[in-house]
Amino acid sequence: MAELLSAEDPRQHTGVARILNGLCKTFAVGGGLALIGMAIMSLVSIVGRAVFDAPLLGDYELVQAFCAVAVSLWLPYTQWIGANVIVDFFTTRTSARFNAVLDAASMLMLAGFSAVIALRSWTGLVDLKGSGDSSMLLEIPTWIVYVPIVASFMLLVAVCLYGLLEKFQIIRGRARPAGPSQGVQA
Amino acid sequence: MTGVEWGAVMFGLLLVLLALRVHIAIAMMLAGSIGYIVVYGVDPLLNYFKNAAYARYSVYDLSVVPLFLLMGQFATHGGLSRALFRAGNAFIGHWRGGMAMAAVGACAGFGAICGSSLATAATMGQVALPELKSHGYSQRLSTAVVAAGGTLGILIPPSVPLVIYAILAEQNIAKLFMAAFIPGIIAAIGYMMVIGIIARVRPSDAPAGDRYTWAQRLRCLAETWPVLLIFTVVIGGIYGGFFTPTEAASIGTVTTALVAWKSGGLRGKGLAECIYGAAAATGMIFMILLGADVFNVFLALTRMNIELAAWVKALDVSPIMVLFVIIFIYLVLGCIMDSLSMLMLTIPIFFPIIMGIDLMGLSPEDKAIWFGILALMVVEIGLITPPVGMNVFIISSMAKDVPMKETFRYVMFFLASDLLRILLIVFVPAVALIALKF
Numbered sequence: 366m367a368e369l370l371s372a373e374d375p376r377q378h379t380g381v382a383r384i385l386n387g388l389c390k391t392f393a394v395g396g397g398l399a400l401i402g403m404a405i406m407s408l409v410s411i412v413g414r415a416v417f418d419a420p421l422l423g424d425y426e427l428v429q430a431f432c433a434v435a436v437s438l439w440l441p442y443t444q445w446i447g448a449n450v451i452v453d454f455f456t457t458r459t460s461a462r463f464n465a466v467l468d469a470a471s472m473l474m475l476a477g478f479s480a481v482i483a484l485r486s487w488t489g490l491v492d493l494k495g496s497g498d499s500s501m502l503l504e505i506p507t508w509i510v511y512v513p514i515v516a517s518f519m520l521l522v523a524v525c526l527y528g529l530l531e532k533f534q535i536i537r538g539r540a541r542p543a544g545p546s547q548g549v550q551a
Numbered sequence: 552m553t554g555v556e557w558g559a560v561m562f563g564l565l566l567v568l569l570a571l572r573v574h575i576a577i578a579m580m581l582a583g584s585i586g587y588i589v590v591y592g593v594d595p596l597l598n599y600f601k602n603a604a605y606a607r608y609s610v611y612d613l614s615v616v617p618l619f620l621l622m623g624q625f626a627t628h629g630g631l632s633r634a635l636f637r638a639g640n641a642f643i644g645h646w647r648g649g650m651a652m653a654a655v656g657a658c659a660g661f662g663a664i665c666g667s668s669l670a671t672a673a674t675m676g677q678v679a680l681p682e683l684k685s686h687g688y689s690q691r692l693s694t695a696v697v698a699a700g701g702t703l704g705i706l707i708p709p710s711v712p713l714v715i716y717a718i719l720a721e722q723n724i725a726k727l728f729m730a731a732f733i734p735g736i737i738a739a740i741g742y743m744m745v746i747g748i749i750a751r752v753r754p755s756d757a758p759a760g761d762r763y764t765w766a767q768r769l770r771c772l773a774e775t776w777p778v779l780l781i782f783t784v785v786i787g788g789i790y791g792g793f794f795t796p797t798e799a800a801s802i803g804t805v806t807t808a809l810v811a812w813k814s815g816g817l818r819g820k821g822l823a824e825c826i827y828g829a830a831a832a833t834g835m836i837f838m839i840l841l842g843a844d845v846f847n848v849f850l851a852l853t854r855m856n857i858e859l860a861a862w863v864k865a866l867d868v869s870p871i872m873v874l875f876v877i878i879f880i881y882l883v884l885g886c887i888m889d890s891l892s893m894l895m896l897t898i899p900i901f902f903p904i905i906m907g908i909d910l911m912g913l914s915p916e917d918k919a920i921w922f923g924i925l926a927l928m929v930v931e932i933g934l935i936t937p938p939v940g941m942n943v944f945i946i947s948s949m950a951k952d953v954p955m956k957e958t959f960r961y962v963m964f965f966l967a968s969d970l971l972r973i974l975l976i977v978f979v980p981a982v983a984l985i986a987l988k989f
Contacts, residue, residue, distance in 0.1 A: 400804075406801075433609040442834060448831040471573040471577060
């Protein structure tokens with residue numbers, strides 16, 4: 366139960382999995398620190414506004430940038446620990462192998478979409494860098510925020526491909542399927 | 552085929568994909584992308600993907616979601632759930648069923664600083680289940696109480712599903728939070744009354760506990776000060792218009808972090824655990840948000856939802872029937888889907904329908920807020936209905952010696968109170984809207 370609440374991952378990893386695990390956790394902690402930084406920044410802005418009548422310049426656009434950074438950095442971790450919930454109501458009586466085939470297809474689709482989003486966001490990044498687009502008050506170049514987005518979706522592709530391999534092993538009967546997936550939801 | 556027909560076909564494909572274990576974010580992305588390509592071509596879609604992630608994730612109002620989820624994690628690690636439960640028990644624990652009522656009250660209190668039902672159920676389960684057991688409460692009542700009480704986590708603001716509704720329906724978050732407050736309190740009182748009735752009918756399920764002195768009560772109450780402070784600042788600040796929801800959530804996050812740090816909850820791996828917990832829940836929501844964005848852009852281009860709303864408006868059925876059909880669809884979907892997926896799937900379709908029909912002469916602004924509260928209450932029920940009741944799953948994993956069937960059996964009594972409350976809000980919208988009149 367505790368692992369569901371804290372979403373801690375009890376698995377022991379070796380090889381590629383260990384690298385992916387480390388990367389996902391590093392990204393997650395990075396996102397968390399960005400979010401905490403954003404909260405403290407908002408606090409400074411409120412105090413500035415209330416006490417000195419001088420809110421932090423550009424606090425609105427900083428929140429937008431920090432939010433995008435934090436949230437995108439958290440995406441690979443969510444997929445890594447399998448917290449994305451699915452409807453398994455119609456497939457409780459089907460065989461584990463059949464379900465693994467479906468899951469593999471789903472994983473492949475997510476890998477594909479993540480790759481498209483990573484590549485297209487990269488193009489978006491290059492475009493924005495070229496046009497010199499920046500935020501209104503602080504003039505933070507917009508493309509900077511695209512960097513964690515591209516990185517996160519690339520990591521997401523790797524996580525999905527690894528998941529696909531795991532599913533293949535179940536399909537070929539070399540590994541036991543994991544227990545019923547239980548996600549974390551709000 | 553026309554755009555509307557393509558919209559309908561892709562919606563059908565989406566439902567098939569969902570049944571085939573495809574995660575809702577991917578299902579929405581795939582169905583939306585195929586539809587987009589068929590109707591408009593590949594290039595516009597690729598162009599859209601260039602900025603889709605950034606555009607979706609850099610929305611100011613959405614930043615409260617990760618903040619509220621992180622705040623809930625800090626509150627859990629700060630031991631605030633225990634303080635709330637103790638205080639509630641000191642006051643009413645000597646009533647018949649009083650300790651279970653205290654657990655409901657503590658869930659409500661925790662819900663006031665946490666926007667997540669699962670986190671509320673889980674943390675209250677850890678605190679209340681052992682106590683209820685040692686005081687002779689039947690296990691099935693205890694598990695049902697905490698599972699149902701957990702739903703107060705989202706019924707009482709702050710509430711993540713309400714934020715999502717606010718974004719999808721383009722409504723004011725502060726007003727929605729305010730409107731959710733009284734129905735949330737009614738929910739808590741309703742659950743307590745259910746416990747009271749069970750305690751009368753089956754005294755063996757719910758004995759009376761010890762009576763505390765007033766000095767002890769006040770001491771216990773004093774320990775809940777961080778909750779009172781955070782709630783007052785966060786919710787009061789949002790209602791009073793002193794802060795934006797994001798600023799209020801920032802204050803709440805930093806304060807709960809300090810409380811958790813002071814109580815030792817962040818030592819060792821504590822901080823990382825809080826971040827991982829918030830990350831997993833947030834990542835899931837924002838993945839679906841991205842998928843929903845792709846699908847909804849496609850739907851909007853086909854005008855399917857607008858046409859559907861116009862068609863429903865022209866139908867010769869009473870508006871209240873339409874509303875009940877929508878509620879029924881939510882109850883059925885709630886049995887197999889989680890609350891947020893359900894909202895993101897249905898609000899773009901149901902919201903225009905509701906806005907198009909006349910419901911008890913409500914103004915459009917009032918109707919939008921009222922339907923948001925109603926939708927929240929209905930999807931929340933999905934957390935405790937079989938076969939897939941997430942709250943019950945969580946509590947069952949903590950109390951392994953109680954058969955899940957027994958828990959579901961007792962949850963039914965609480966479900967009855969939920970349904971009565973939904974009828975109350977359907978026929979007396981003022982219950983939700985009166986808080987907006989001040």
